[in-house]
Amino acid sequence: MFTDSVLAPRAADRFAPWWAERARSNRFDVTQVPFDELGDWRFDPDTGNLGHVSGKFFSIEGMDVRSDSGPVRQWSQPIINQPEIGILGIIVKVFDGVPHCLMQAKMEPGNVNTLQLSPTVQATRSNYTRVHRGGRTRYLEYFAEGEDRGRVLVDVLQSEQGSWFYRKRNRNMVVEVTGDVPLHDDFCWLPLREVLDLLHTDNLVNMDARTVLSCMPFAPPPGDSGSRHAPAAFRAALARSLDRSAGSLHELGDVLSWFTGERTRHDMSASLVPANRITGWKRTAHEIVHEDGKHFRVVGVDVSATSREVQSWRQPLLAPVGRGVIAYLAKTVDGVMHVLAHARVEPGFVDTVELGPTLQLIPENYTGLPQPRYLDDVLGADPSRIRFDAHLSEEGGRFLDAQNRYLVVEVEDDFPLRVPQDYRWVTLGQLSGLLRHSHYLSVQARTLVACLHSLW
Numbered sequence: 001m002f003t004d005s006v007l008a009p010r011a012a013d014r015f016a017p018w019w020a021e022r023a024r025s026n027r028f029d030v031t032q033v034p035f036d037e038l039g040d041w042r043f044d045p046d047t048g049n050l051g052h053v054s055g056k057f058f059s060i061e062g063m064d065v066r067s068d069s070g071p072v073r074q075w076s077q078p079i080i081n082q083p084e085i086g087i088l089g090i091i092v093k094v095f096d097g098v099p100h101c102l103m104q105a106k107m108e109p110g111n112v113n114t115l116q117l118s119p120t121v122q123a124t125r126s127n128y129t130r131v132h133r134g135g136r137t138r139y140l141e142y143f144a145e146g147e148d149r150g151r152v153l154v155d156v157l158q159s160e161q162g163s164w165f166y167r168k169r170n171r172n173m174v175v176e177v178t179g180d181v182p183l184h185d186d187f188c189w190l191p192l193r194e195v196l197d198l199l200h201t202d203n204l205v206n207m208d209a210r211t212v213l214s215c216m217p218f219a220p221p222p223g224d225s226g227s228r229h230a231p232a233a234f235r236a237a238l239a240r241s242l243d244r245s246a247g248s249l250h251e252l253g254d255v256l257s258w259f260t261g262e263r264t265r266h267d268m269s270a271s272l273v274p275a276n277r278i279t280g281w282k283r284t285a286h287e288i289v290h291e292d293g294k295h296f297r298v299v300g301v302d303v304s305a306t307s308r309e310v311q312s313w314r315q316p317l318l319a320p321v322g323r324g325v326i327a328y329l330a331k332t333v334d335g336v337m338h339v340l341a342h343a344r345v346e347p348g349f350v351d352t353v354e355l356g357p358t359l360q361l362i363p364e365n366y367t368g369l370p371q372p373r374y375l376d377d378v379l380g381a382d383p384s385r386i387r388f389d390a391h392l393s394e395e396g397g398r399f400l401d402a403q404n405r406y407l408v409v410e411v412e413d414d415f416p417l418r419v420p421q422d423y424r425w426v427t428l429g430q431l432s433g434l435l436r437h438s439h440y441l442s443v444q445a446r447t448l449v450a451c452l453h454s455l456w
Helices: 015-025 192-200 207-215 232-242 252-265 375-379 428-434 443-453
Strands: 028-033 041-043 050-052 059-067 074-081 086-095 098-107 115-118 121-123 151-159 169-176 187-191 268-273 281-283 287-290 296-305 312-320 324-333 336-345 353-356 359-361 386-393 403-410 423-427
Touching (some): 151 207, 192 207, 192 443, 232 324, 375 403, 423 428
Antiparallel strands (some): 086 098, 281 287, 324 336, 324 359
């Protein structure tokens, strides 16, 4: 496990000059184009689905949803269907007692700021099997089965956005190596502490890096780390929260029983249908858009990138209508920090319900609908009680300018422990334990877990 004694950064900061040099050394250009200029991407004349002529990568299809909960109980929508499982992997190596991560400066067409800090490997099966007829995926061999390249610390399937993907999963991996690893210009060894610190910079550490970071095995620090990001009392309570032997408001068995009950309590059916059968959406030459302007658009882009396996291509992207707000409320209970998790229902989840943040929404989508719980507690919070606050982008290979404000807000002492049925107070140690298994925490919750690790 990684502890505070090996999280300290190196004295010489290599990141800033390396990052600036990578931005100068590569050329990126992303331009929206009409659908009839998407090249190998075509609308099926019978179904209206938008897919690649190879049948690989992903497709934009329709989904019909019926639910027994939420402000809207029945709807249909476009959905990204990507049944193949990709690899998100970080190589870790210890230098002078300090664990370092091999991180990549990776361009994705939908990224805010284009270039973001990414895992060592971030590739779909279509990409690493080279359906695009481009270059090979660097360092893939360290994550291949049957290879003796290092010690596997993390290997777990995790979901992605259940409102935008249909049952999408990626393999999250961390592999520790001891031997020499050839270093390419687009890659840099960074101390783990520094990678966590960079989460506080807007739109820098990408979603795929954040989900892998959240799955890493951390142990409570032996003493105060002296982090500049949160007050000492909060850090101490958070460190105790990571210790699974410390007291918690609910035993893990009770949390699991509650969560299983939430999965069985909700009745939701979500089925793929031809895209030309969905209602409330219209397709023009340039976009697929909801008739009231909410939710998201589907658009086409033309891409050129000198640093990618293929230097030019075209593809569709999903573009949300606005910036989201995603937050945990945090509260110290008997000296142990707890966060308020929500058993969130989303139609694209494999198992209907995953543990999500306290609050997750795009405000524009709630016009004319009841206000979500805890919205005022997050947006009206005293700034002095906000422990984490950064704008972070979602996966730029599928989403265009998908940006959310991620927050951790420490509530007042008199904030009630009694919460609605679909919420539970849980510790960081309990969440970290659940992350050893698939389909417990949503991708948004995993980002916030990584953000919490940046605070203690």
